[in-house]
Amino acid sequence: MQTIYRIILLGIVLILAVLCYQIGFATGTYAVVGLGMVLELSFWLGLFKKNRRHV
DSSP states (O other), rough: OOHHHHHHHHHHHHHHHHHHHHHHHHHHHHHHHHHHHHHHHHHHHHOOOOOOOOO
16 A cells, blocks of 8 residues: 555656746746756655665
8 A cells, every 4th residue: 555655646746846847937937946856856766766674
């Protein structure tokens, strides 16, 4: 069940990143574009994160 939550969260982060890019480029606000970059980076880091099992 944890995998489903992770996939949903990654999808939400990616959608938010795209929205930030659209708003930032339309209005010329670089802070919003920067936020989109941070969200996209967190998406890619979360996508390739290795699952570690605690013993």
